[in-house]
Amino acid sequence: MSALSRRHFMTAAAGLTAVAAAPRSVFAQAAPAPAATAPAATGPFVLPPLTYATNAFEPHIDARTMEIHHDKHHAAYVANMNAAAKTNPQLGTTPIENILGNINALDDGIKFTVRNNLGGHANHTMFWEIMGPNGGKPEGEVLAAITSDLGGMEKFQTDFNAAGGRQFGSGWVFVTVSKAGKLAIETRPNQDSPLMDGKRVLMGNDVWEHAYYLNYQNRRADYLKAWWNTVNWAKISERYAAAKAGTLGV
Template identity: 40%
Template sequence: MKHSMPQLPYTMEALAPYMSQETLEYHYGKHLQTYVDNLNKLIAGTPFENMTLEDIIRKADGGIFNNAAQTWNHTFFFETLTPRQTAMPDKLVQKLTEDFGSPEAFKQEFTQKATTLFGSGWVWLTEDTQGKLSIQTEPNAGNPLTKGMKPILVLDVWEHAYYIDYRNRRAAFIEAFWNLTDWEKVALRIT
């Protein structure tokens, strides 16, 4: 199975001013494209060649894992963004209140973990098999699928995600992220 680039659900300039067209050209158009291309090269002629990204992530290691996970992680991240932010559906408000105290408490904890994650990586809202939500931080290409968790929301805190627009101000990028989150999509992902 040849893996391909996902189609963005918005135009390249649509996320401005929070995320510029230039950032998307590099982050989506170059970084993600490189992961997809590398993955296809690495899996050719291997047992991973006909697997889904999820199966590769659960079974591979090394370069194959890194490129598969980065392809999946970036796709999930870009698909969660929207130029026209939606209100948080009641179902999601209720679940965040149940597991974090309130949506505001969730956002505060998520922001804190994203701000303090050392180096490159990802911050995930995940759901376990019992339906409980939690926030996980994963370095490098880490993905909660490897731990049996269901991804619900993710923020990319690799420097390439924000350096064009925010330079070294990760906290400003995280704040901008909350203006781009498609809460309806997030709500659809919870059980």
């Protein structure tokens, strides 16, 4: 083999070795449009800190998923809303539930941004709140409502999981509560919220793939079943009482 041919062979071999050694990308859901790695911009909207460690729910939800979900996805919704509030300051001075409850009154220029990002902020704020380690079991009025309106805990969990599994693509499964305290299971696409229909949210689970894909991949049903181990029933009881009193926000 000539020196020139040998040099070409060694160069090609080195290139193939470099390609083989390069890290392989992880197959996971692409981030939603508003998601980013930048910290939330300063402004009227604030990313609520978690009240528990990111590994508090392992093995049901892993720490890395919690970090990405809270610190990246939710933070991006907050940053985008703070950016929108710079040119639309009323967004930062109006209660979130009032803005979302009148979403169609917004100018077309900001409606899409608010629907996705303020909806995402409201949904995730609720989500972190109604989760917690050692969450106990439903008791008192909320258990009575689950029994009377949703057929008891076993049926409720089965129906809730089924609704979350049927939600096509990205979205949420919620339990809404009426002014009279009546419960219902509802789903919404993307970051839409029952608040946009003038309803109140007792609890809900995020079925966007970013909520579970690192551990569960396409097994959404497994995630939905495991998620019940993270529910904080004391907080849900507080939200139920607030909803009946008319003081529940997001």
